[in-house]
Amino acid sequence: MWQFLKDGGPVMLLLVPTSIIGLAFIIERGLALRWKKIIPPEVEKALDLCRSKEDLGMLHGICEQQPSALSRLLLVAVEHLSWPKGENADAIQTRARHEIAQMERGIVVLEIVVGIAPLLGLVGTINGLISLFSGLSRTGLGDNAIVAHGISIALNTTLSGLLIAIPALIAWSYYNKKVETLAIEMETLCDGFLRRFYLHDEK
Numbered sequence: 728m729w730q731f732l733k734d735g736g737p738v739m740l741l742l743v744p745t746s747i748i749g750l751a752f753i754i755e756r757g758l759a760l761r762w763k764k765i766i767p768p769e770v771e772k773a774l775d776l777c778r779s780k781e782d783l784g785m786l787h788g789i790c791e792q793q794p795s796a797l798s799r800l801l802l803v804a805v806e807h808l809s810w811p812k813g814e815n816a817d818a819i820q821t822r823a824r825h826e827i828a829q830m831e832r833g834i835v836v837l838e839i840v841v842g843i844a845p846l847l848g849l850v851g852t853i854n855g856l857i858s859l860f861s862g863l864s865r866t867g868l869g870d871n872a873i874v875a876h877g878i879s880i881a882l883n884t885t886l887s888g889l890l891i892a893i894p895a896l897i898a899w900s901y902y903n904k905k906v907e908t909l910a911i912e913m914e915t916l917c918d919g920f921l922r923r924f925y926l927h928d929e930k
Contacts, residue, residue: 736858738851738884745847746891749840752833753898760830760902765909766916767793774801774916778923783808796826797913804920812925819917823910830906837899841892848888855881 733739758764773789776782787805790798803822807815859877 736851736855736880736884738847738854739887741847742844742851742884742887742891745840745844746887749837749844749891749895752836752840753894756833756837756898756902759833760905760909762909765795765830766797766912767795769793770795770798770801771916774920777920780924796830796909797916799826800913800917801920804917808924812921816921819921823913823917826913827906827910830909831903834899834902834906837895837902840895841899844888844891844895845885846888848885848891851884851888852881855884 770789770793773786777786783805786801790802790805800819800822803819804815807818810818856878859881
């Protein structure tokens with residue numbers, strides 16, 4: 728492995744930290760975007776049991792005990808129940824944009840890794856080929872084995888760039904879809920809460 732990295736040339740000094748950063752954010756987002764962390768079952772259950780104004784205290788307490796994106800949205804909804812429904816929905820939507828931005832925070836880094844890793848690999852390959860052909864201009868094509876070995880070394884960085892970009896691309900696509908799914912679920916739960924309580928007030 729060390730020899731492989733050494734043969735890749737100076738561009739490997741950029742590819743190695745890129746791979747570490749990509750792996751770190753894949754793990755970090757995997758932990759941060761767990762379903763139970765964003766939408767805790769306890770909060771979802773309390774929301775389902777909250778059917779009247781007498782139950783709001785119970786919901787409020789559980790949301791504070793179980794801090795999460797859904798909890799913070801429900802706290803906004805509960806605290807603004809005295810407002811008209813449209814204004815309450817706007818307040819929730821404003822908070823939801825903030826929560827979604829937080830969930831997407833590390834995904835942007837993965838998108839950058841997906842973009843730059845193959846490009847760095849290509850730069851390393853071009854640099855390696857330039858060095859190879861520069862050497863051949865002095866020594867000639869006397870030994871095909873040397874030429875083949877030189878080309879294989881030049882391609883090391885391309886391979887490394889692709890090996891970094893592919894997992895990052897998979898993770899980026901998966902986490903984007905997961906954020907979208909979580910956002911829709913939270914929107915559905917909050918909308919149900921508003922419908923329930925504003926319908927209750929109309930009666």
